[in-house]
Amino acid sequence: MSGNEFRFFLSCDINLPVTFRIERLEGNLPQSPSAASPEFESSPGSKSADLYVECALYLDGSPFGLPTRTRLESSGQPYCWNELITLSTKYRDLTAHAQLALTVWDVSCGKGEVPVGGATVHLFSSKKQLKAGKQKLRLWLGEEADGSYPTTTPGKVPRHERGELERIEKLINKYERVQIPRIDWLDNLTFRAMEKIKERENSRMGNSHLSLIVDFCSFEHRVAFQESGVNFFSPSSVSSTNELVIVWDPEVGKGNPSEHKQLKLARSLTRGTIDMDLKPSSNDWKSIQRILKYPPTRTLSGEERQLLWKFRFSLVSDKKALTKFLRSVEWSDAQEAKQAIDLMGRWEMIDVTDALELLSPVFESEEVRAYAVSVLERADDEELQCYLLQLVQALRFERSDKSRLSLFLVQRSLRNIEISSFFRWYLTVEFQDPAYAKRFHCTHEILEDNMKKLASGINGDEDGIKLWESLVRQTGLTAQLCTIMRDVKSVRGGTQKKIEKLRQLLSGLLSELTYFEEPIRLPLAPDVLITGIVPAESSIFKSALNPLRLTFQTASGGSCKVIFKKGDDIRQDQLLVALMDRLLKLENLDLHLTPYRVLATGQDEGMLEFIPSSSLAQILSEHRSIVNYLQKFHPDDDGPFGITATCLETFIKSCAGYSVITYILGIGDRHLDNLLLRDDGRLFHVDFGFILGRDPKPFPPPMKLCKEMVEAMGGAESQYYTRFKSYCCEAYNILRKSSNLILNLFHLMAGSNIPDIASDPEKGILKVQEKFRLDLDDENAVHFFQDLINESVSALFPQMVETIHRWAQYWR
Template sequence: MDTYTFATSKQVDFPVCVKINHLEGKQTPVLFSTLLRHPEIRHIGSVQNPNSELYVTAQIWAESKPIGVHSQTPHMFFKNTRTWNRWLELPVSIKDCPITTQIAVTVWDLSPLPLNGSLDHAVPFGGTTITLFDDEGVLRKGRQKCKLYRKRSADGAYPSTTPHVPRPRRRRKDEGPPTSFPEEEELKQLEDLFKKHEMNEIPQNDWLDQLVFQKVGRLAREVDDKARKGAAVRQAERRKAIAANGESNDQTDGAEVDLDEEERFTLHIDLPRFDFPIVFEDFSYEAPKLMRDFQSANPATGPNAKPSPEVRYGPGIAAGNMVVDDEDYPVVKIFDPEQFQKENPCEQKHRRLVRSDRNAYFDADQKPNAKVRDELNEVLAYGPTQELTTAEKETLWVFRRHLSKDKRALTKVVKATDWNSPHEVKQMNDLIPKWAEIDIDSALELLGPDFDNAVVRGYAVERLRKAEDDELQLYLLQLVQALKFERYDEDEEGFPDTSLAKFLIERAAINFKLGNYLHWFLMVECDDRGPDTNAANRKLFAKVEYHFMLRLENQNPEQRRMLKRQGEMVAVLSKISKEIRFGRDSRPHKIEKLKKYLADPKNELIKVDPPLPLPLDPSIEVSGIFPEDSNVFKSSLSPLLLHFKIASADVPDDAPSSPLKSQKLAEQPRFSVIFKTGDDLRQDQLVVQIISLMDRLLLRENLDLKLTPYRILATSPQAGAIQFIPSTPLSAVSSQYKGSVLAFLKKEHADSSGPLGVRKDVMDTYIRSCAGYCVITYILGVGDRHLDNLLLSSSGNFFHIDFGFILGRDPKPFAPLIKLCKEMVEGLGGTTSPQYAQFKQYCFTAFTTLRKSSPLVLNLFSLMVQSSVQDVRMVEEQMGGFGGAVAKVRERFHLDVTEDEAVRLLDQVLADSVNAVFGVVIDRLHELVQNWRA
């Protein structure tokens, strides 16, 4: 069952408002004989003109008393229909209203001879009273249809004599059964559907809705005519019966009821709409101290004790929700907010009976028929975030042995199992080892926060053992976070053989690349002492790191020494970076100071002997650094640009000094790194990891989009390293080439025979990379896109940097969902060029390809829900911790529609992004701010 969301009335600090829409009904002409007997009637406005001027008043009543003064519509002249369309604000807030609150609405007529000598020359045309809360204690909202009681002002007493929904009238002995029309019942059903349509609970179709409204209007007029004729017939029969029995004809109640039935006036009003139900919450008042002392001193015990007083649920609650089936023992209805949160006890009992041990052997031979097989296939196609209904869980459990041959079914059957039932746990523990081998995405799902059974997690770990090291590295960041979801015995020194921690230690000990990343991922978590972390998690990560180091000491001590040297080098760089960052020198002085620090032999950076694998990319061994080429970026954090020497192309120190040696030093391969402190790079690290994964998924389908998943590694919660890719921001391209990306590409790779005058392979790289990053940043909800974090290399590779806002968050208002600025489109030749059409085709192909692998991406994000990644944590808190980050990504995949509809939605997003005006404004404002800072 879906989560039921509601608010309480005490939380709504909003005045009670009511909109007076229009009045429906046909007035019966006054007989001339009546005008002769009562000549003052002829001067009333409604008697002279059926569309005469009327005004409406509304007032709040509670406990049969008025609360505040009334509000009144302005005087209006009507031509054809009495329509006001005016909101009235009443001087009472919803949070202050008791449950017996009513709105008394009276329509006033004008008369020169008012009753009782009144000075306002108004007589009641009719009145109606509507309760603010319905019978279930929920605030009324939307359009309301109220019966108007003719020639009576609204009665705010409780119970009211003018309720907006009339109570069934008692039939007299001489009356027959009430006549009903099939059309009237149909009209009531249509009115309920109209209300749902108005609240957007039914899809709207403009042309079809207009036809339905016209036909329903004709039906309403027919029903009204039939009811009026029936009322006239009943009134005539009543008069005959009175005349035959010789009874008095001055029963005003009967006359008024007949008049109401004959004229059938209806007042349409509107109440404010809210996105969720507003449930009444009673005020609880503490008993006075004197009363508490009296009750404690005189307990009602003993044979002569008086009975305890009747318990009431609050002011007016019992009276407002009373079902008067028996006046002596009324039934009180109260709202239970847990009805949608807790499972029905009857369903729990039914499940225990169906899944008992006596049915276990019977289920072993169960095989689905064709209909059930289709239903099971539909359930198995569900995504990892879709909830299973009770019926689906029962079906999965019954056919669990048959489904053990299907690798897709394990995660669904595990969700359908009641892990609080010992006999169900025993059956699943026996069945899981015999299950068909699952895919890697299912294994990652079983390692998530929703599964804590050791057998289930052990089976997922066994599946991971069959994965290659390169594939395992793609998921290592999430696997480290999955350690939080395992249960370990604190008194046990090591880890169980089937645990995820033991598996990661074993694989990382025999593969230095895995060991390098595992070490740094663990060290960052051990150092994280932010407000969103806890000591238990830090203790767990420290324990895993300790056993990893212990394993290396016994198995591969050289690898441990290299990790230790990496830590020393990172510590030195962190110290230098902090001194540069917090120094008050100008940028040129900071650059000179940096070069001096790097060239100092004490820091052991100018020469690294023996060569050391770089933590950012352990496949590259560095032997030193180029101090003279280092730089400090123009930023508040003063990031450092460092150029490391690659050891494989070192020039021997004992080589003779010559121009050739100087040339070799200039051409020596280098690995450029940006090192910064004061910034948490774990969010950027996550995004780049997902981009690398998506690049691999696309390449597996022979779709190379020329992505640039550069390396990034957080070395602590406030420091890290980023691979530097030589490139130019689009802001610099725009200022240097007057907004023309084509001019930039032509300067680097001009070719008159190529598309748009650019070499064909370079233009193809630009088209593919633009498409790839547009789709990926849309799926991940990357925000804060401006021309400074969109880069373009000389080879045509377009890519994004700086992922400080993801999952739909953006500091700028009205930002487009995809950053497709006019500079990017100009590089494609405009929206009408063949290159732009090819760009869109790449976008659609990439999007449909990634949709097929959406379970893997969603499972990776589900493992990050308790991480310290800023936006993941923030989205989880905003959405109540129910997988908000996963829901945001799932929303961008559009998994609830077909593939063709998803492509059409993406096409619309691309069109909106190209034509977005606010994107251009944001770029200009960002450029002005950057120029002002400079």
Template sequence: MSDANDSSANGHPERCRNCSNNPIEYQAPGCKHPSLCKSCAMKQATGGKCKMVNQLSSKVCDIHQPISLKIGYLEGQIPKRSFKQVLDNPELKFAGSQLDTLSDLYITAQLYSDDKPLSIIYRTKHKPFGKIYLWNEWVNLPNRLSSVPANAQLALTIWDIQGAGQAVPLGGTTIPLFGPPSEDEGRQRLLKRGEQKCYVHREVEADGMSDSKTPAEVEARNEKGRLEDLVAKYGMKDLPRPKISSVDHHNPPPIPPPPCPPSGVPPLGNYLDWITKKTFAEIERIHAAETSSSPYLFLYVELPKFESPVIFAEMETPSISALHDALSTLPLPPHPSGQALSQASTSQTHTQPVNSVLDDAQLWKVLDPDMVKENVFEAKHRRLVRSHRSGPLDRELKPNAKIRDELNSILNYPPTSLLLPEEKDLIWKYRFYLSRSKKALTKFLKSVTWTDPSEVKQAVETLLPLWTGIEMEDAIELLGPGFLDGRVRRYAVGELARAGDEELQLYLLQLVQALKFDSHTPSDSRSMRSFHSSHTASGAVSSPNGGTGTGGIGQGGILSTEDSGLADLLIERSVGNPVLGNSFHWYLMVECEDKGVVGRMYARISWRYMTELMKIPDGPKRRDVLRRQGELVATLSARAKELRASKDKREKKIERLRKYIDEPKNHLSTMAPLPLPINGRIIVNGISAEKAMIFKSNLLPLLLWFQCAPAVPSANASSPEDEPLEPAGAKPTPIPGSTDPTVPKAESREAFPSSHPAVDARTEYGLIFKNGDDLRQDQLVVQLFTLMDRLLRKENLDLRLTAYDVLATGTEEGMIQFIPSKTLAGIMSEYGSLLGYLRVNHPNERSIDTYGVDPKVLDTFVRSCAGYCVITYLLGVGDRHLDNLMLSPDGHFFHVDFGYILGRDPKPYPPPVKLSREMIEAMGGPTSPHYLRFKHLCHTAFSNLRKSANLILNLVALMVNSGVQDIKLEPDKAVAKIQENFMLHLSEEQAMEQFEGLLNQTSLLTAVFDVIHDWAQYWRS
């Protein structure tokens, strides 16, 4: 101890306290070994005796990056064949080594272990050489460092051309990835790093076997080799350097005076830089002299550099017993009897495998290297086919009849279809001809190579402005996650701006979701692109285009990040239309609940909306209305939570609710006129306390009846687009004891027929407020019901659908419009049949053909049954039973409670078309003319909706990242399931025939499940 201190005080470099030979290179204050040389530090690191020293090295099993190496340059002389060799083998005169210029050499690389290849052969790109053979190219293998064995080695072969289509090995070399075990490293194998000098064995291929005949390492027997070793150590900072920190700072040694510099030598401050340059210049001179006279070939490659040495270590896999022990500490599932099993009993009865992959030796992962590499042949073919020299000729190019039919077939593909390379090339070839087609733009943009700047420039700057106006379904597709170029999205927003406010209201829910894929500010651009990338990688986003060569739009390339203007359009329209602005505000509020970058982005858009709102004359008043709506929702939410937490009986809770509403201080029984959040067209001035109810379900939803204020037409409503909007439903028709707004209206306009009167004359509005339930899925389903109703009305097909209002005011609360009606189960128990229920409410004894029911009412029932059978089939609505099928007194049949969609159903083997026996009997049986008319309406509705399948699919695709429950379960399959129900792969006749078969399938299990459900409801109550 004293010796070391004395040496430090005398100014001499302190020696390692372990071996006392080498100078100190690593210090670990406070440890058992505070001063160590590199060799001793590595021994301590591998032995695990010093916690601080353990940090000096890394384990290869923790490095998950792919294996890569940089092919540098070839050093040495390549002599030409002798005249005798050429005479013996005339083909040698075509070899590249016989040329006066440098031959077109290329190198192949392959990973080996245990005499077996671990990867496919990778080849360097073609490169013309100048004075030396310099590749300077990185080769990336699909294998990861964490998964390679200790004896892995790279086999590199240098190939020379010899005639047409022939190549001969110029030489080969084999590089082990890990060095041999060494005493200095504690018998550990270190990963090689930095530049490697590989000896090339002439005229043989690289041998990747364990006892390789082409090893890369050779002994440095001359001055050149010794200097190269020193340069390599200098580059890796492995040369010994004394530490200044080892000097005693309280008693520093005296600094000797600097020597007088000789002539031509710089001052002491720059002396080290000067001597370093001189040294390396001398090394280069010695290197060049010995290389020119050396008969050997050397290949220089570079391996990745790491800050610390990397030791070979394998990942420790927990044993099956350890996994079982870990599983035993988890909480146990409850027993079907309601009692929890004991830990001891579970350990004896639990027989399910812990890890099926570990237990099943027949399962393993297979690596496909083609997935991480672009097909160079296809890329080259694409560049040749799309040669820009043919651009001027393509302007006048027109397809013949056969190619025109092929193009039409491609254009009819659904938006989820991936285009083949041949189809993309065909579309690109006739791009100017297709610019006259409305529905060809999306297919053309999917055919663009977005990593080719010239193609992108021609597509965006030349063709996009020339393209004829596109349909709304294509504009919505361009706003999806598959098209992230700002210029393309701005074009789509321009087309979207041509739609009126009423049509925009139909797509508003999806357009708000489309803002996630937009760029609003530079920071938003980076954040939202990373959000999109993470969801794509996990399968949350299914890009409909599939890309071209490099992943397509949104997967990299020459993308513009300019703002599309979608947010500006929605804000402008919302400021100009109070009803549209009401819905826009609440859609934004739900998205603002996200705590991440998405929520912050929507909060900024909401702030911009409020800022623009304050610039118009009635802006402060409208902003105050939105504030009051928020207070109303917060009040109802707090009251619902309080009543649900209370242990009082339901009757007592209803009494408390009515008392709370009736108290004047709560401002609920009477209030200033306020548009409802669920429907901005409905103006209310109070809640009827005596009609307030609480449902029996677990969440105890509140049933509230709002008193409507007298409706006054808007002074500035000068066009159908400017009129206040109401979700599609019905013209109010008086019903005994209620006001049902569900009877459709026959008015129509050019774009979409309006189903709303100019002035709403209802006197009260029933509303269900639910807290603790996510209504975003119900909101989406009802919105699609509304859209499909408009699409059918556009084709003059009125199916009397009841698309009631639904609004999610948060991720766990929302509102539903209450339609006076009864469940089919309740009707069957009270009236015995659906016809009996309709006869009581709308009798007509003279009408024998309609079984004593008013013909208009029975016609409404048949039409609404047909509409909902088709729509629920297309959306895959599940869990249908007699308690969520509703029938109003005037014959409007409709569905409620959409907890299962996209084919999900809690019951096994559910029928695809939801048609119960009670519904068929109400039509007069399967042979009655009403049932035949029902089937005809189903066929007509299915055929008409197939024409708008792309619009529906694109709207659902925009909801993939919306958090809707059933879409979130399998986001990559959501659109595909609806597309399958549309049968787009079949012709019109084939689809109608298959749909007819679905209608004729009478599931015997349906009646059985209804009985089981009735018994379950009975015992639950």
């Protein structure tokens, strides 16, 4: 339990005015005079009443300050004010029996103002804590709120009348105040179940009661009542009755100095040669093995750290134990840190994937980080390129601008043109980060100086200076493409007019882009030299940002197509899909994924590889079904559904692969326009603008698996759908085995300014960890994932959202 849970504020220290929000009325207004008071009458011919809420503060049963009123609301049911009320009284002036008297008045009657109903609420709970969050107050119909103590109009529902609805509302209040942990997949299920319970209860009981919803101000910590001027540390008076006395202890949750001293003494006594001969007992060994299986996000307790330190010499031969051992070290103790560094040099060499953990912000020791870099030197170019983006982000955690990591990345860049080009772009994009711009500029200068000193280029055909200039020309090309996009976007009219403007610019004012004086290395694929843009084969996509689809002529006489996009942060598209495809293939599972190349050339611009394909929306519109589309390219009268068996197998495998990957990464905003299908049956996803569970649509399913995809497999009862689920579960368990690698890479991104990660890095990493369900064995993980698939297929609400999205696309 964290010490944060024990922290609190005292009401006498809060020098802020009492603030709350009057939200809305729930329930039906009385329709006849007998329903409320004899004076309650609706004016003839009026369709809705004119209501306002009067708010009065009472201290110990006496009015305090002037009442405050909301605006007049006459829009009809549901009446919604959503108005913030700020009283002149401050929190420090409140007493333990402070009450808020709220009365709803109707001014549309013929006889002046008539009370619709009133309710009184205590500002402090029975535990002397300030109430926070939404409160549902039941109104006493026809009565004005009574501020006396005790009140005759309590807004709290009597205990004997409380049912399932009241219990659910209390839980929702706690959830909104983050007192209940948020688990996205479980929350979605819970809220759906809650909605069904609410509908059932309302249909059974009806809206017989009128309630006012009030939202009280929330603070960072709980607020405990304390009168001003009272000695907080003085003991409470002892009552002669057996009354429970609440005492707030300000030291609860803080570290215990006695325990800290004992721990330090224990570690000092077990230093040196004494520990070398210690062997863990069977119980200790079981505990150590359990600790070694912890994910890299798990913080070790004091007892766990002590256990690892005590038996450190017994773990030297276990390479998986090093990262956990280094977490057990008290780095502020110079003697202990020195012993740990010496032992690290004698440890069994760890894997490259574990070395990434040592470059996370958790480890500040320069010796540890240098050791991690020495392990990375064993990685080949293909593997290093999978981690390059995250390693550049990890430069933020280094202690100096010229670190061992930055020098290593520069040296490896000089050996491979692809790595050098991507490394330069990753650095350039981070120039816009004000906190670390100097560091990235410094590394960029080191790369430039070292490359220019090369006697011959990486490929041996050009010297270092020419090689660097060829990389710099890439920046000029992207700058001109940004200019084109601005000009094209300013054109009024449909997509066809914008395409005409694009081709006009390329053939006229910017004709130099159709033939480069010197070939330029394509930023997406630096080993490809491009000589110019082909205007007639260039176009614009029909979407909100109008991305360019450009065809480049290559020096070898061929052509290549790329997409250039501005106005969107595409750095999230670069994350991990290619790595996951590699991990699956290493386990001999090729799911025919399409990890297209992506390169951000700025924080809101970049290039993407163009893969010839059609969106599912277009396919369903033109061919009515996925099967009809595949029959067009791979007909086989003897094959399943009239398609070749190979094509159907490719489709099933790719659906399975992306279902798992999009689930783990929490990719949102899935619709039929960013699900694409190639002629050979490969399905793939594009546009990862929402990750880690973020989604602009309400109640998204855990994974995007529309009914048309299931129908293409023969329906939920077919053998091909069963095979699809089998591939999903196999891929899920393979990626679970590499969960530490994926979590480490996300941890290296913790300091980045990529929106969905930067908003709350720790929470984002924990969301990914939750998706792996590391608490389950492989068999239970299979059952869990099959349930997820079934839930996603049966989700009906996203189909309604899909229809709305199609309408929006039609009008573009």
